[in-house]
Amino acid sequence: MKTIIWYGNDLRVDDHLPLETALRHDDPVEGHYFIRAEELIENRFGVTPIGPRRLQFLYESLEDLSGSLNALGIPLYVHVGHPLDILDHTDRLLFQRSLGYNERSREQDVTAKWKGEWHAFDGFTLYPRAEIPFERMPFLFTEFRKAVEPDARPERPIDRKCEGEARSIEFPVAYERPERDTRTAFPFRGGERAGRARLAAYLNGPVRTYKETRNGFGVDDSSKLSAYLANGSLSPRRVLHELETHERENGANESxxxxxFELLWREFFQWVALEQGVRLFRAQGIRSKEKSWRVDADVIERWQTGQTGVLFVDAFMRELNATGWMSNRGRQIVASYFTKELGQDWRIGAAYFEANLIDYDVASNYGNWAYQAGVGNDSRDRRFNVSRQQEIYDPTGAFRNTWL
Ligand SMILES: Cc1cc2nc3c(=O)[nH]c(=O)nc-3n(C[C@H](O)[C@H](O)[C@H](O)COP(=O)(O)OP(=O)(O)OC[C@H]3O[C@@H](n4cnc5c(N)ncnc54)[C@H](O)[C@@H]3O)c2cc1C
Known part of the structure; x- marks a missing residue:
């Protein structure tokens, strides 16, 4: 019998329960990663869910993981397809649990038919489900935060260093490698090593002023950890543990x-996604709020390509297209503009982000989009005034000049 680690959004060796469990057995261990075939073909919203920049980041992350696993004597295989079509069902299967609807459906499908033993572990969230003190998730973030913050304690991350070096892999998807744009807010490179390096660099200074700078567009204005958290190159428990170490050594401050606090937003959307399942993707959202969304192909295309004529919106969209990245403030502004000013179906905007953001995460993306569209976890239906936002965040036009 073999032990199979079925990798998903947990592309790391540090703080990884399936790996630690696998290493306790004497059997040979293999790692497998599966890309869903439907993620590589155009969907009903007119986009291919994993666009080239996401593929590139995934590829780099897998190369990095392959090197670390190789140092432990574990080969890593990457497939397009379904685990049941490729793996031997009698082996021992270990994996980290997902919270998104499609991912969970696939896990349920696999475990229902699996003939050997299998074990699922928590690891994508800060806290295990048992530490979340609700039968039903509260509708508002504040309620969630106030209940979780005082008592919930994440487990200590399990230390494991990356040994070896990134190693080339057989990647089963042909794609055109996107060019790196030198204007990028952060030169993202995929992989656990890059994620750990970014975490260390950010805690070694920039974090001290995070609260004041986090709405900015520059390299150290925010942590740029999202892409590593999204595909699990970094564990959230590791991020919190290192942050707490930093606070003990240097003192805590508001930043x-x-x-x-922002990691708790991530946590909130994860548990909302788990509870809401397929409802997260409905036009009327989790609030069942009837809105008459429009679908105007020309309008949508102009928004996607950064040609609406509203320069601040266009600059953000061009940044996304050129780099796979956009700041949180930019995401709020362009999502509000798409849904509130243009009145377009929010799911088309969310699907476009899904295809292009290298930090795409199902819960954070669809949760935030629904929130901005007024059909998510927000009792108000707020709208961003683009001109006002531009005056506050780009008074000199430097950001617009960079991208237009
Ligand atoms: C319309 C829209 C779509 C979004 N789509 C995604 C997505 O697909 N993936 C994603 O990770 N984030 C998404 N976000 C949330 C947020 O914009 C990004 O997490 C953040 O910009 C990432 O940059 P950072 O790592 O420098 O964040 P920082 O400001 O440094 O925050 C630290 C971490 O906290 C978490 N975080 C911060 N803000 C949020 C938030 N509003 N919701 C959830 N988690 C948060 C992230 O993990 C982030 O890495 C979206 C926001 C909006 C408004």
Whole structure:
């Protein structure tokens, strides 16, 4: 019998329960990663869910993981397809649990038919489900935060260093490698090593002023950890543990607290996604709020390509297209503009982000989009005034000049 680690959004060796469990057995261990075939073909919203920049980041992350696993004597295989079509069902299967609807459906499908033993582990969230003190998730973030913050304690991350070096892999998807744009807010490179390096660099200074800078567009204005958290190159418990170590050694301040506060937003959307399942993707959202969304192909295309004529919106969209990245403030502004000013179906905007953001995460993306569209976890139906936002965040036009 073999032990199979079925990798998903947990592309790391540090703080990884399936790996630690596998290493306790004497059997040979293999790692397998599966890309869903439907993620490589155009969907009903007119986009291919994993666009080239996401593929490139995934490829780099897998190369990095392959090197670390190789140092432990574990080969890593990457497939397009379904685990049941490729793996031997009698082996021992270990994996990290997902919270998104499609991912969970696939896990349920696999475990229902699996003939050997299998074990699923938590690891994508800060806290295990048992630490979340609700039968039903509260509708508002504040309620969630106030209940979780005082008592819930994440487990300590399990230390494991990356040994070896990134190693080339057989990648089963042909794609055109996107060029790196030198204007990027952060030169993202995929992989656990790059994620750990970014975490260390950010905690070694920039975090001290995070609360004041986090709405900015520059390299150290925010942590740029999202892409590593999204595909699990970094564990959220590791991020919090290193942040707390930093606070013990250097003192806590409002900014160090605020990074934790933002991690709680991530946590909130994860548990909402788990509870809401397929409802997260409905036009009327989790609030069942009837809105008459429009679908105007020309309008949508102009928004996607950064040609609406509203320069601040266009600059953000061009940044996304050129780099796979956009700041949180930019995401709020362009999502509000798409849904509130243009009145377009929010799911088309969310699907476009899904294809292009290298930090795409199902819960954070669809949760935030629904929130901005007024059909998510927000009792108000707020709208961003683009001119006002531009005056506050780009008074000199430097950001617009960079991208237009
Ligand atoms: C319309 C829209 C779509 C979004 N789509 C995604 C997505 O697909 N993937 C994703 O990771 N984030 C998404 N976000 C949330 C947020 O914009 C990004 O997490 C953030 O910009 C990432 O940059 P950072 O790592 O420098 O964040 P920082 O400001 O440094 O925050 C630290 C971490 O906290 C978490 N975080 C911060 N803000 C949020 C938030 N509003 N919701 C959830 N988690 C948060 C992230 O993990 C982030 O890495 C979206 C926001 C909006 C408004």
């Amino acid at each position: 160090t607290y605020w990074l934790y």
